[in-house]
Each structure stands twice: as structure tokens, then as C-alpha cells.
Amino acid sequence: MPHPMPFFGSVSLLLALGLAVYTLLAGTLSLWAIAHGRALAVAPERIRETARRAGIASFIAVTAAAFALIWAFATNDFSVDYVLHHSSIALPWYWKFSSIWAGQEGSLLLWAWLLAGYGFVLRIRHKSDITLHAYASTILAGVQIFFLLLINFVALPFAIVPGGIGPADGFGLNPLLQYAEMMIHPPMLYLGYVGFSVPFAFALGALMMRYPGEKWIAITRRWTMVAWLFLTCGIILGMHWAYAVLGWGGYWGWDPVENASLMPWLTGTAFLHSVMMQEKRGMMKGWNVWLIFTTFILTILGTLLTRSGLVASVHAFAESDIGTWFVWFLVLVLGVCLFTYLYNRDHLKNENHLESLVSRESSFLFNNLVLLAACFTVLWGTLFPVLSEFVQGSKVTMGAPFYNRVAVPIGIFLLFLTGVGPLLAWRSTSLRAIRRNFVLPCIAIIVTTLVLIIAGVRPWSADTQAAGDVGSSIYALVCIALGVGVITAIAAEFLRGANVVHTQTGKNLFESTILLTRRNTRRYGGYLIHFGVVVMFIGLAGSAFNQSREAEMSFGDSMNVGGYKVVCQSYSEDSNANYDSQFALLDVYHNGKLITRLAPERRVYFVNTDHAQPSTIVAIHSSLENDLYVVFEGTNPDNQKPIIKFFINPLVNWIWVGVVIVIFGTFIALVPPLKPSTRRVEVPANFLSPAAPPLGSVISTGAQRSGETPVFRSGSSAPASPGAPHV
Amino acid sequence: MYKRALQLVLIVFVAFTMLGASSPSARFGRLGHDLMCTCGCSQILLECNHVGCPNSTGEIADLHAQLDAGGTDAQVFKFFTVKYGPIALAEPVRGGFDTVAWIGPFAFLLFGIILILLLLRLWKKRHDRLTPVALPATPDADALRNRIRDETNYGE
Numbered sequence: 027m028p029h030p031m032p033f034f035g036s037v038s039l040l041l042a043l044g045l046a047v048y049t050l051l052a053g054t055l056s057l058w059a060i061a062h063g064r065a066l067a068v069a070p071e072r073i074r075e076t077a078r079r080a081g082i083a084s085f086i087a088v089t090a091a092a093f094a095l096i097w098a099f100a101t102n103d104f105s106v107d108y109v110l111h112h113s114s115i116a117l118p119w120y121w122k123f124s125s126i127w128a129g130q131e132g133s134l135l136l137w138a139w140l141l142a143g144y145g146f147v148l149r150i151r152h153k154s155d156i157t158l159h160a161y162a163s164t165i166l167a168g169v170q171i172f173f174l175l176l177i178n179f180v181a182l183p184f185a186i187v188p189g190g191i192g193p194a195d196g197f198g199l200n201p202l203l204q205y206a207e208m209m210i211h212p213p214m215l216y217l218g219y220v221g222f223s224v225p226f227a228f229a230l231g232a233l234m235m236r237y238p239g240e241k242w243i244a245i246t247r248r249w250t251m252v253a254w255l256f257l258t259c260g261i262i263l264g265m266h267w268a269y270a271v272l273g274w275g276g277y278w279g280w281d282p283v284e285n286a287s288l289m290p291w292l293t294g295t296a297f298l299h300s301v302m303m304q305e306k307r308g309m310m311k312g313w314n315v316w317l318i319f320t321t322f323i324l325t326i327l328g329t330l331l332t333r334s335g336l337v338a339s340v341h342a343f344a345e346s347d348i349g350t351w352f353v354w355f356l357v358l359v360l361g362v363c364l365f366t367y368l369y370n371r372d373h374l375k376n377e378n379h380l381e382s383l384v385s386r387e388s389s390f391l392f393n394n395l396v397l398l399a400a401c402f403t404v405l406w407g408t409l410f411p412v413l414s415e416f417v418q419g420s421k422v423t424m425g426a427p428f429y430n431r432v433a434v435p436i437g438i439f440l441l442f443l444t445g446v447g448p449l450l451a452w453r454s455t456s457l458r459a460i461r462r463n464f465v466l467p468c469i470a471i472i473v474t475t476l477v478l479i480i481a482g483v484r485p486w487s488a489d490t491q492a493a494g495d496v497g498s499s500i501y502a503l504v505c506i507a508l509g510v511g512v513i514t515a516i517a518a519e520f521l522r523g524a525n526v527v528h529t530q531t532g533k534n535l536f537e538s539t540i541l542l543t544r545r546n547t548r549r550y551g552g553y554l555i556h557f558g559v560v561v562m563f564i565g566l567a568g569s570a571f572n573q574s575r576e577a578e579m580s581f582g583d584s585m586n587v588g589g590y591k592v593v594c595q596s597y598s599e600d601s602n603a604n605y606d607s608q609f610a611l612l613d614v615y616h617n618g619k620l621i622t623r624l625a626p627e628r629r630v631y632f633v634n635t636d637h638a639q640p641s642t643i644v645a646i647h648s649s650l651e652n653d654l655y656v657v658f659e660g661t662n663p664d665n666q667k668p669i670i671k672f673f674i675n676p677l678v679n680w681i682w683v684g685v686v687i688v689i690f691g692t693f694i695a696l697v698p699p700l701k702p703s704t705r706r707v708e709v710p711a712n713f714l715s716p717a718a719p720p721l722g723s724v725i726s727t728g729a730q731r732s733g734e735t736p737v738f739r740s741g742s743s744a745p746a747s748p749g750a751p752h753v
Numbered sequence: 754m755y756k757r758a759l760q761l762v763l764i765v766f767v768a769f770t771m772l773g774a775s776s777p778s779a780r781f782g783r784l785g786h787d788l789m790c791t792c793g794c795s796q797i798l799l800e801c802n803h804v805g806c807p808n809s810t811g812e813i814a815d816l817h818a819q820l821d822a823g824g825t826d827a828q829v830f831k832f833f834t835v836k837y838g839p840i841a842l843a844e845p846v847r848g849g850f851d852t853v854a855w856i857g858p859f860a861f862l863l864f865g866i867i868l869i870l871l872l873l874r875l876w877k878k879r880h881d882r883l884t885p886v887a888l889p890a891t892p893d894a895d896a897l898r899n900r901i902r903d904e905t906n907y908g909e
Contacts, residue, residue: 281795380876388873395865403858410845410854417850423789424854425797425843432858458899 032106032184035094039135039184042087042142043174045080046167052077053164060157061235074160078149081163084170085146092139095132095183099125104192107185108132114198116603120209125199127212130333130348131183136213137329138173140220145170148224158242161231162224169223172355180348201605201631201641205271211263215287218257219325222290224249225297226322229315233366236373240305243314247301248696250318254294255692261287262685269678273642273657276569277681280429282337285408286328289401293321296397303390306452308377312367313394315374319363324401326356337408382454389447396440403433434501441505441563444556445512448519463515470514474507483571502570509560509567516553516560523550544700551695558687561680568652568677576659578667579610588674590647590654591615595623597668605629605641610658610668614647622647626658626670650683652676781820784829787844788812791837798843812837 056074059066066073095108099122104110112125112132127133145166152159177183225246232242264284269277278284297317303309331337334349367374380387407424414422449455449463483506485499520539527538527545543550575587579594586592597610609627613620624645631639647654655673662669785799792808794801798816801809815836819829833841845851 276800279795379879380873383873383877388869391869391873395862395869399858399862399865402861406854406857406861410857414839414845414850414854420839422839422845422847422851422854423841423843424845425789425795427787427797428844428854431844432855436858436862456899 029103029105029186029190031094031097031101031103032186035091035098035184036182038087038091038094039174039178042084042091042138043171043178045084045087046170046174049077049081049084049167050164050171052080053160053167057157057160057164057235074156077167078152078160078163081145081149081167084167085142088135088139088142088174091183092126092135095126095135096123098184099123102196104194104196105186105190106183106192107187108183110187110192110196112196112199114196117196117199118604121199121204124203124208124212127216128199128203128208131177131181131185133212133216134173134177134181135183137216137220138170138177140213140216141166141170141173141223144220144224148227154245155241157235158228158231158237158245161235162227165227165230166223169227172351176348176351180351198604198632201629201639202271204604204631204641205267207263207267207270211260211267214256214263215260218253218255218260219287219290219328221249221253221256222294222318222321222325224253225318229318230363230366233315233370233373236370240308243301243305250294250298250301251692251696254291254298255689257287257291257294258685258688258692261291262682266682270644270646271642273644273659277678280407280424280426282408283328283332285404286331289328289404290321290324292397292401292404293317293324296394296401297321299390299397300394303387307387309379309387310390311374311376312371315367316363317394319367323356323359323363324405326352326359330356331408337411384450384455384460386447386450386452386455389443389450393440393443393447396436396443400433400436400440403429403436407432430498437563438501438505438508441508441512441560444559445508445515448553448556449515463518466518467511467515471507471511474510475503478503478506498570502567505567506564509564512560513557516557519553520550541700543694544697547697547699548695551691551693551697554691554694555688556691558684558689558691560684561687562684565677565680565682565684568680569675571676573674574671576669576671578662578665579612579670580667585670585672587672588652588654589616590674592624592654592656592672594668594670601633605631606633607643608658608661608668609643610670612645612656612670614654624654624656626656628658628660648679650677650679653678777820781816784820784826785813785816787830787842787846788816788833789841789843791841808837812841 052073055066056070056077058064059070060074064070095106097103098106098109099113100119102109102113102115104113108129108131109125112128113122117125125132127136145163148159148166149163152163228242228246228249231237261284264287265277268279268284297314300310300317301314304311304314330349330352334352382388407428410424411421414420445467449460449467451459483499483503485496485503520542521535523542524535524538527533527542528535531538531541533541573588575585577583577585579585579592579597581594581596584591584593591614593613593615595611595613597608600607600609607627607629609625612624612626614622614624624647626645627643629641629643631641642657642659645656645658647656653673653675655675657671657673659669659671661667782799786797788798790796790798790801790806790809790812792801792806794806798809798812812833815833816829819832824832830842830846834847839845839847845854
């Protein structure tokens, strides 16, 4: 056998496909028989169990295929076409590993692997509700089949080069992909994309089986949050990658591929909010089901945009006819969702209705509207060039100016709702509560606005007008002031709750805040996520004040930019096995002190080939105030002096800090809350008095591990008799 | 008094709005950020960072020439559309069907707001109809309700 590992990989993929097909068919048959009380030759419950086990085995088979591809990269098996096109002998091992998802075929294998992995966990943890998990497992098997069909018959990761013997060396990895984030950004993004398949499967399954109550939401909440967290991390890592690698000074270019990741994030965020209305008030059932359907459909649509060449993008994979498969899959998914919804829509009737216009419920409605409007804007902007070509015969560009004009006001409205929503009570909010909750944030907004104006953020100033940045300046002013208002509101919520705990337990404020958060991890984790998002918004607002300068810099030349003095110490060239490079060494001074030395670099990969490719290695000095972002653009062909471009990007670090807070908040929200354990205590007979707690009061010992004073809670049942034994 | 104040605000607003509006470098910066580099890098013309980019240098020279010739914004955009195609504009500003691009998102938002307001009214009416007797809002009841909210604030 000339190619044992590629053969092993191909067979594993075929086996995985067979197992997924069995999971779907056997699962469907058994669930149908159970639902309709039909007898089969074998008990339906046993068939259902075999389907579950086949699903688990499919994960093992895809894992084996992934291992085979890793092996092919590790051993430089250039007879495998995919390895030939994405690796070379000189490529360091870690880039070889990340090359697995550098192209169409490998990334689809990664997708199938992660999907099988999610399915594996779902099928292992089936005992909390066997039937619901069986439905979800069967639906997930359907999605698995689609991706396994692709990598078995359309985009083959183990295809052998013509003739069966590969060249001595491969073509290497695209230099733009040779960056630390390449190791983690695509897997994170895919974990997010693929992760939304699980809540989708649960929602569709719950609707198919007309699942009673809202327990399925409780089961899927963690799945949804985990997928959302992965997608958030994936998007942010992508932003950081673009910022540090592409060298144009920004982190978000509204490219169709970036947009494709943002759309499911927006609808997923809307789902995470509106699902609370269903849990707490039995409302918005149909809406929630469609939100999660839409989120899943958008992940597939995003993949279609990335891989079909439908829209022009610098990030997209090579154009291919794989898009047709995705279109048919989208149509199929939409058809199944629509049919299931129409068939079972009477099961989704609201149990409650809105009681007041000023309530948490109505704020959630507006929150959902704004998130969906943002999603629609992104989708509209992404697809409008295609629409324009269809109508006018020519494509138009929907660049950053379009999104800045349309999406930024929507984003600011969302920020406003982030502050307002949590301050409103469920059902209705009294005028007094509104006054009490909103006074501090309003004061914070006014004070911040004044401080910013005094500090020089003046949209009406001649400088701002000369730079043509009036709109950006106004948005930044509003965004930062509103952001501080929202942070104040969140802090006030923490403080108010902590004061209650402090009164109950006597703990100090810090300990009270910790206990408060542990008692309701979901609520206060959510507040932390909001805080992180606000910090990110403030960071994004900083882009309104970006500056840039470009200069030729020789030995000893200096340049003043944004409060920094940069002196060129030297510039040189270097060569190694993977690339040639040119770089400059720049000393950076602030207030007369040397603070760092930067080495912006320009690399040329595949130097002695016909596909030499340049790449920029940006040098960044970061602080909370701003980033000094330096790009080695090239050399002047006349005098060989390096051309250096300097950017001053204010508040960029706030974005990354905000993300860390969001991750922390999500982890807290995922932790189960501290439930006050209860125990019955003996109370002496003479303890009875009108002012004393009733006999047999249950004492909350929720925080007894930390030794605080127990708290009496009223309204509990009395023991059979005074002095009865502990229960 | 109010009329005077209003006039003053209007004058200040107009003065600030007009400040620097005719500066040639500001106009170059503004228009340069409304145009795209057409080499396929998907970058704004003045932000294209490719040394030796085959297109951006020529486009920037064209922009300078158009501004020196005294063309209006619309004329500059038209020149670029004719020479490089509609993809040279960073956003759809040619009128006609391009206007739909701008209307779409706001129409969606407006439609959504109207829909939500109607929905809220409908739900409120339905709730009011289902609530037989409203309890009187006495100061005692209000105080009790607020106390309950305060004391249970840590848990929803």
C-alpha cells in the first residue's frame, strides 16, 4: 500500500459518515416508534441506544482522520495534495500543526471534528433527559452527515497528487497565516460556529417532541453560552490578528468574512437575552426558537460566503463550487425549521403577557430589535454588492464609511439599552424606582461629557472639522459618556445588592460582593459581561482620535508623533530558511525617557520562487492611553532608506481588556449559583414570643462555609413538635 | 429672551459647522477616505499601505488633479466611477438604486420599532382586560413593595 496514512484517513472519514447516517436513521426510527407507540422487532429504546453509541463512535472515526492528517503534515508527506499546498520542509512544527486548518479541505475536517466532538459530549451527557438528548443527537447527526459528505466527496483532505509521488518540498504556508493567533483563532471561531449547532439541535428537537415546560432551555443555556464565548474569543482574536499582522493600523475592516462571524454573534446575543423572558415569564417562545434557528442558519450562511466566492474578501478561501452544497443545505435546514415550526406552533403559545411598557420585558424586546437591526445591517452591507450587481449590472463597495454611518448609531443605541435594561424590574417598574436607579448614571454621563469637553474632545472645534472627523468625534463623545453612565449603573447595582448582603451577614463590602455574585452568578456574571462590553465600546470609540504619519528614517533620524519621540538607531536585512527580512531598530522616548525599542519588520517568504510573498511584522508599544503602532512599509528605491509609518491608536488596549472581563463574566455566569442549604434547628420552648421567629424557622446556611452569622427566614414549615429531631 | 437665546445657539451652531469646511487638505482627507484602493486589497485609498501598490499612487494623483481642477464632490466621484468603476467608491453614493443601501437598515429598524410598540400595546391591553380589579396603591403598599425589592435585590 503506497499511502497508508492517507488511506487510513479516508477510510476513517467514510466510516464516520456511515456511523452518522446510522445515528440519523436509527435515531429517527426509534423516536418515531416511541412517539407513536409503535412496536418494532427490536425495542425502540434499544435502537435509540445503538444510535447514540454510533454517534459516539463517529467522533472516534473523525478523530482518527484528523490524526492521519496531522501525521501527514508532521512527516512532510507531500504526496497528499493538501499537505503539498500548505506546508514545506522548512516550516516550523507549530505552523505545520496549524496548517491543518489553513485551507478549505482541512478546515472542513476541523469543522466536522469539532461537530463530532460536541456530539460526543452531548451523547455522553444524555442522562439528564434521555429523550430530548436523543432528538438533539439525531438532528446533530444530520448536520454531521452534511459536513462528512463534503470531506468525503467534494473537498478531500486526503487527495493524492497526480501520479501518486509528491515533489521533494511543499509550497509552504501563506505568510499571513504564520502568526501566533493562527494557532488559536480559527479553532476558537469554529468552536463558536459549530457550538451553535447544539442549541439549534435542542431547540428543533424540543419543538419536534413538543417538549413540556422550559427545561430544555435550562439544559441548553450552558451550551449556548459556551458557543457564544468561543465565538466572542474567535472574533476578538481575529481582530487582534488583523491589527498585528495586516499593518493597516486597524482591527476591523468590515470585510465580508469578518461580517460573517459577527452576524451569528449578534443573533446569539439576542437569544441569550430573550431566552430569559421565556424562562422567567413563559413569553417569546416562538421568537426564541427562531432566534436560535437564525443563529445556526447564519453560521452556515457565513461559511457559504467564506467558501463560495459569492462576495469578494481578502480572507476568503479559494473560490470553489462548494457553495452550491451550502446553498442546498441552507434550503434544507430552512425547510425543516419552517415545517417543524408551522406543524407545532400551537405548542409555543405565550403563558404571560406584558404588564407594563416600562419593564424588563420591554427592554429585552428593544434589545432584541437593536441586535437584529445590527445583524440586518451587516447582512445587508455584505450582500448589497451582489444585489446591486443583479439590479444595476455593477458591483458597489460597502466599505467602512457605510458601516460607520449606519452601524455606529445602532451600536450606541445598544449601549444605551445595556445600561437601561438591567435597571428596570420584571413586570413593571415604579416611577420611584426609575428615579432612584437612573439618577447616578445620569449624573455620571453629564460629568463625563463635561470632563471630555474640557479635556479637548470638541466635535465643533476647528481641528476636528479640518480633519473631517466631526461625526466620529460626536459618536466618540456620546459613546464614552454613555459608557461611563452604564458602568456607574452596574456598579450601583453591585453596591445595592452588596449592601443588602452586608446588612444580612455583617460581612464587609468586598466579601458581600463576592457572596452576592456567588448567590446569583448568572445575574452578576451578566453584569460583568456588560461591563466588559462597555469597556470594549470605549476602546472602539478611541478610533475616532487615530493619527498617522509616514517618514523615511535613516540612522539618527527622529520623528515626533503623539507625544512620543522616535529615533532610528539602525536598519538592516536578514535571511533565514523560511524568509528574508528587512527591519529597523527604533528607540522610543516619552517625556525625555527611553521607554522601549521597536523593531518593525518586512518579510519576504518563498524568496527564490515564482510566488514570493511579502508580509508585515508590526511593532507595537501599548499602553492604556494609546498604542504606538509602527509599520516598516519598505525602502525607497532611490536612496534605500526605510519608509516607516507611525500610527497613534488611542484606547486600543481597552478592547482587549474588555474582552478579558467578558470572558471572566461568562465563566462566572456559567458557574452554578450558591444555593442556601437549609437545616431545621431546635428552638427552646421559651424562645416563643411575638417578636421571635416562628418555631422551626429554617436557617439559611448558604455561606456557612465561610462562617457568617446564620439568617432567619420566615414562612417555613414548623416541626412536628418542639424539640423534634433534626430532619 | 428665549428667542435671543435660540438665535445665539443657531449662530454658534452654524459658525462651528462651517469652521474649516473649505480647507483643501481636509477635503482631500475626507474624499480620500470615501474612495477605495482598487488593487484588490479592500482598503480605503488613503490607508492603503502597500509600498509599490499598482493602483493607489495613480488614484491619489487623480484625486489631487480633480481637486486642483475645482470639481465638486459629485464630479470627483463620477470621475472615479467612470475611470475605475463603482468599486472605487467606499460607499454607494451615486443615487438611484444606491439609495436603497442607506434606506434598508433604517427601514428595518423603524419597522421593528413600530411592530414592537404595536405588540406592547396589544399585550398591555390584553393584560388589562385579564386583570379584574387593580389593587389600590396606598403609601403603605408602596413602601412594603419597595422594602421587599430592596431586601431581595440579590436574587431575582
